[in-house]
Each structure stands twice: as structure tokens, then as C-alpha cells.
Amino acid sequence: MKLLFLGTGTSVGVPVIGCDCPVCVSPDPRNRRLRSSLYVEAGGTALVVDTGPDFREQMLRHHIRRLDAVCFTHSHADHVFGFDDIRRFNTIQDAIIPAYAVPGTMDDLMRIFDYVHRGDPVPGVYRPRIDFRVIREPFQVGAIRVTACPVDHGPKPTVGYRFEAGGRRVGYFPDCLRMDAATVRQLQGLDIMILDALRHRPHSTHLTVADSVALLQSIGARQSYLVHLCHELDHAATQTGLPPGIDVSHDGLVCNLQ
Numbered sequence: 001m002k003l004l005f006l007g008t009g010t011s012v013g014v015p016v017i018g019c020d021c022p023v024c025v026s027p028d029p030r031n032r033r034l035r036s037s038l039y040v041e042a043g044g045t046a047l048v049v050d051t052g053p054d055f056r057e058q059m060l061r062h063h064i065r066r067l068d069a070v071c072f073t074h075s076h077a078d079h080v081f082g083f084d085d086i087r088r089f090n091t092i093q094d095a096i097i098p099a100y101a102v103p104g105t106m107d108d109l110m111r112i113f114d115y116v117h118r119g120d121p122v123p124g125v126y127r128p129r130i131d132f133r134v135i136r137e138p139f140q141v142g143a144i145r146v147t148a149c150p151v152d153h154g155p156k157p158t159v160g161y162r163f164e165a166g167g168r169r170v171g172y173f174p175d176c177l178r179m180d181a182a183t184v185r186q187l188q189g190l191d192i193m194i195l196d197a198l199r200h201r202p203h204s205t206h207l208t209v210a211d212s213v214a215l216l217q218s219i220g221a222r223q224s225y226l227v228h229l230c231h232e233l234d235h236a237a238t239q240t241g242l243p244p245g246i247d248v249s250h251d252g253l254v255c256n257l258q
């Protein structure tokens with residue numbers, strides 16, 4: 001299984017428009033963060049988690065030319081507003097692309113992007129061709145077994161994903177305030193766990209770095225990464241304070257699990 005961090009930033013990205021803070025003006029490329037998204041590949045199958053506003057840029061940057069599915073964590077703007085650009089993959093692959101989401105998230109996707117599934121095509125209009133699939137149980141995308149796990153991230157229904165392929169297991173939870181004990185149990189035995197860590201100061205819908213580290217330690221993956229970071233976190237300074245086996249992710253980071 002191969003993982004590629006397409007984006008590791010919070011909803012406004014880093015740098016933030018109009019901000020001159022040390023992280024936003026930093027020359028360290030690891031402090032430039034597109035909106036959070038993950039590419040997962042195994043056994044010839046490729047999927048992405050979320051299509052945020054930077055989806056097009058992320059596909060171009062990494063020369064991605066095939067997607068077998070898109071899995072959505074929730075319907076916040078920073079995770080869905082690149083949805084329309086899925087249509088290029090319809091064209092390249094000459095195929096309908098499946099989009100997976102849990103019921104409340106699917107309702108939002110079908111409302112926001114109602115023109116995608118409405119049955120009144122105007123000739124010549126270039127729209128995504130999507131098979132909207134509501135998640136009710138674990139499912140298979142080619143070689144990848146996918147399980148959606150609910151987390152607390154404010155009022156919107158939100159999930160993270162557990163991916164399994166070739167005996168390797170990965171968790172991706174970019175937006176999370178709290179996780180119940182059942183989910184923590186479900187995530188035992190992971191090779192890699194990726195978890196929300198917005199900043200050091202508390203936030204009403206995201207984990208702090210300290211709370212994220214504590215949760216990661218209770219999950220106990222072989223290797224863990226912090227993601228969905230805001231401009232209050234300098235990459236190098238944040239990394240310095242972390243225990244072994246927990247690292248700050250950055251855009252373009254690749255993990256190859258053999």
C-alpha cells in the first residue's frame with residue numbers, strides 16, 4: 001500500500017491569505033500546506049479521501065491520472081469544494097466514478113452538487129458522472145478494504161477511514177475532536193495512523209497537538225502522523241516536541257508499506 005499526503009493544512013490552508021506570521025512567511029516548504037487530502041494506492045487500485053478546494057492542484061502536482069473511488073470524511077467546504085474536478089477522471093477513464101459517504105454527508109453532497117445527479121442534462125454541459133454510494137458497512141474498492149469510523153467533529157456527521165490491503169492497515173482521521181473507545185479499539189494494530197492536530201490552543205471541533213498525541217499513543221500504531229495543521233504550527237518546532245514514532249506530516253510525503 002502506498003500513501004501520498006496531497007494536503008496537510010487546515011481549512012484556510014497555509015500560508016493564510018494576508019498573514020505575515022513566521023509560519024506563513026517561512027522559507028521551509030513543509031510550512032506550505034494545501035487543504036487536507038490523502039491518496040491511497042494498492043494492488044493497482046487508487047482512491048482519494050476528500051476533494052477539497054485544492055483537489056485540481058493536487059492532481060496536477062502529483063500527475064494522478066486514475067481514481068477508482070473518492071471517499072468523503074464529511075461535508076465541510078475544505079473537504080468537498082473540488083468535487084466538480086472529478087469530471088476529468090470521468091473523461092480520462094471513460095467511466096463513472098464512485099463517491100462514498102455516510103448518510104448525512106451524502107445528503108449534503110447531493111444538495112451542494114445537485115446539478116451532478118439532476119436528471120435534466122443540458123446538451124454540452126460538462127458535469128461529473130458520479131455513482132453516489134451511501135456507506136452502511138465496510139466495503140471494497142479493488143484491492144483496498146475500507147471501513148468508515150464515526151468521530152466527533154462538531155454537529156456535522158464525520159468519519160475517518162481505516163484502509164486495509166495486502167495485510168497492511170492504515171487509519172486516516174483528518175478532522176476529529178473526540179473518538180469513542182469502540183473506535184480506538186477498531187484502530188488497534190495499525191501500521192500507520194494519521195490524525196487531526198490543528199494547533200496547541202484548544203478548538204471547539206479539532207484536537208490540539210497534545211490531545212492528538214495522547215490519542216495516538218492509546219491507538220498505538222507503528223508510526224503516526226499529525227495532519228490538518230494551522231499556521232500556528234511551525235513544522236520543525238512542532239516536530240521537536242513529539243515522542244518517537246509520531247511525526248508531523250507535510251504535503252508530498254509518501255509512505256510505502258510493503
Ligand SMILES: [Zn+2]
Nearest residue numbers: 011076078175
Ligand atoms: Zn477540515
Ligand SMILES: [Zn+2]
Nearest residue numbers: 019021024231
Ligand atoms: Zn500566518
Ligand SMILES: [Zn+2]
Nearest residue numbers: 074076153175
Ligand atoms: Zn471539518
